[in-house]
Amino acid sequence: MILTSFEPHFIPLLRKLKDLELVTLHPQFTKMLTDGDVSAKSIGDFMDGDVQSKAAEDAVRLLTAVAATKFSANGLSPASSTLVGTKLPVYFYPRLMDAAMMVHVLDKAKPKLVLVHNDVEPMPRLVALWAKARGVPCLHVPHAIYLEHDERTPVGTDIHDLITASDIAVAGPFQQEWYAERGADLAHMRQTGLPQFDRLAVSRGERMMACRLFKLSPVRPVVVYTSSWRQDTNLLGCADAVEESYAAFLAAAKTMPDLQYIVKTHPRGRNTDEHAKKAQEAGVQAAVTEQHLDIALNAADMLVNVGTSNVVLEAATIKRLPLVCVGGGAFPNDPEVVKVKAEPVAIAQAIQNGLRNPPPELDKLIGKYLGQIDGQASERVAEWARELHA
């Protein structure tokens, strides 16, 4: 039996493992798999009265212990100390029952392999913790590549630096080194490539068709701006960079009305309407969407990205797009990526240079980060999963 977290990019690799019993952490993912003729159960199917009863007892015991504990807040700021000193039981109260229930239901289901797309968010980390405690292999197939940034905090100061899974499938040499620096054992890592990038190996479609889908003229240049969202797990994400960069980009775009613009927002950002409103207020005609990334990139003549993002790597595989990152700090060791400050003049100049000059050579960048782009990452991960499961 393989237990998997909710990650749609896993579907092709799970299809290759469908002769094994598949169990998902979320009923919606089970439905997606069964709709695609891959038989799967949900972990909730293993729930019974015994599991619920044990979990309820544990939740009460844990909450009592938390409420009775005087937390040492040494090293924390006054506000953080207050939070820790007064609010922790309140935070834990609604969460302990579910957590305890998951441990007991996993003990009942007894998966032989756990597959997660990250091992830091609450439920995937709990599953990875369970696997570690029970000696069950846990294969982490990262949902993204954590990238370098000039302002990145030192190793060990970001929640993503923590490794709980026993094995990690990595995209390429950069990601392997990244996890090795954080203590991962090279013997438990393989450069398989990542399933979400398999799509980049197949034909990307024609630019003209992509322009038509966005109702853009194929004879005029298209600039795609990829935005982001605040990610508060890292204090760098608390900055106003997303808003400031976008305002500067719109001011630059306003000076170049002959160009066409697509603004692609982050699917988890919940800020698409805000982006559309700001474009309208700035008098910039732009197609604003949180979907259709691949079509937008196919239509593009260049990419302007805020901060650092895997979308830059996805755009690189098209091999004809100049790549610009706004805000500085991103891809510090990769000259192929142009870095500009969040200033209208600098952005406008980078766009004009990018459209005027021949596209950069990007094979080195692609190999460093994405490894082999041959459409076979799912196959390689599935083979490894089968070995671990045996």
Place this chain on the structure above:
Amino acid sequence: MSDQQALLSDLVKAQAEHLHWLESYSRNQPSLLVAGVDILPMFNYELIQYLNHVYLQERLAQK
């Protein structure tokens, strides 16, 4: 050092302290075990966001 660099430097230190506190707190609470599995680290992803947020508000209020 500019104000912005000083703020960034403080944020980096604070975040390191938050993570250190969370992970050492997790290691030092053996009573929070479920069937022998220490479940506490699972919450650190959310808790560090709260701690970072509270710290940032506190720091900005000092400006």
